[in-house]
Amino acid sequence: MNNIALGLVPSCSVMRPKNRSSLIVVLVTRYTSGTPMIGWRSVQPSSEPIPELFPAGDRKRVSVEMALGFAVGVFGVLILFHAAYSTIQYRGLLKIMEEEFSGPPMNVVAELLLGLVLCIWAALTVPGKFLSIQPHSEENRIVSLPANSDFMIFNHRGKVFPLEMDVKLKH
Amino acid sequence: MAGHSESSGAEKKSGEAANEIPTFNAENLQTNMKAIYYSRTFLSIIGGVIAGILGFTSLTGFIFYFLVMAITSVGLIAKSGFSVHSYFDGWNRVIFDGFLSGLMSFVLFWTYPL
Numbered sequence: 001m002n003n004i005a006l007g008l009v010p011s012c013s014v015m016r017p018k019n020r021s022s023l024i025v026v027l028v029t030r031y032t033s034g035t036p037m038i039g040w041r042s043v044q045p046s047s048e049p050i051p052e053l054f055p056a057g058d059r060k061r062v063s064v065e066m067a068l069g070f071a072v073g074v075f076g077v078l079i080l081f082h083a084a085y086s087t088i089q090y091r092g093l094l095k096i097m098e099e100e101f102s103g104p105p106m107n108v109v110a111e112l113l114l115g116l117v118l119c120i121w122a123a124l125t126v127p128g129k130f131l132s133i134q135p136h137s138e139e140n141r142i143v144s145l146p147a148n149s150d151f152m153i154f155n156h157r158g159k160v161f162p163l164e165m166d167v168k169l170k171h
Numbered sequence: 172m173a174g175h176s177e178s179s180g181a182e183k184k185s186g187e188a189a190n191e192i193p194t195f196n197a198e199n200l201q202t203n204m205k206a207i208y209y210s211r212t213f214l215s216i217i218g219g220v221i222a223g224i225l226g227f228t229s230l231t232g233f234i235f236y237f238l239v240m241a242i243t244s245v246g247l248i249a250k251s252g253f254s255v256h257s258y259f260d261g262w263n264r265v266i267f268d269g270f271l272s273g274l275m276s277f278v279l280f281w282t283y284p285l
Binding site for chain 2: 073076077080083084087101102103104108109112115116119120122123124126127128130131132133134135
């Protein structure tokens with residue numbers, strides 16, 4: 001009997017997870033029900049040292065650019081406060097002279113423009129760089145494989161991902 | 172669980188190629204949206220202060236607010252390097268999201284002290 005026609009012979013594929021060491025390959029076996037059964041085995045003895053899975057640089061740090069942006073923002077806000085104080089003094093002066101307030105003097109307007117430019121620059125720099133949302137970009141590699149492999153869960157929603165046979169291994 | 176707590180936030184939507192379902196890293200998208208929100212809120216407040224100092228009246232003030240928001244949108248697009256699709260899932264997010272959320276802050280700082 002042709003087992004393949006009956007779908008009784010499962011198709012088996014090998015995936016190399018995107019971790020830094022080639023300790024483990026993952027075998028995906030698809031039966032007719034479609035749910036893949038996953039097992040894993042070691043490819044080579046663990047003679048090489050376990051790679052560092054959570055490098056210390058993971059935590060969010062305030063970079064130099066963010067601190068500089070923050071300083072520029074504070075400076076811009078100080079310029080705005082100075083312009084506001086000048087305008088208040090100018091209004092007081094106009095009240096004494098009993099004239100209408102049509103607009104602040106030109107140097108205040110120039111100061112406001114400078115403060116606005118500085119604040120725009122700060123508002124774009126301080127929240128930090130945009131992070132890429134492409135799942136296959138270099139900085140979004142999933143490099144985690146837990147230190148204890150006793151509690152790994154495979155029956156999750158990742159089964160709707162199509163099989164990628166050509167995942168690259170980064171040594 | 173230990174390994175998946177790190178990778179669970181990474182791939183939230185399903186795969187590409189054969190299924191044509193959009194894939195993106197939802198956690199990073201949220202971070203980017205937060206950054207946009209912070210930028211817009213801060214610039215709404217600054218815009219309010221400037222509108223108050225310059226003494227804008229009703230309609231001119233709101234036009235100024237929309238001008239500041241438009242400048243913010245251009246600035247955000249420039250910050251993402253004009254390749255919006257590698258950081259967000261559409262132009263609408265960068266241009267229109269949070270447009271009106273800063274309006275209340277703007278009006279507060281516009282009318283309150285001056």
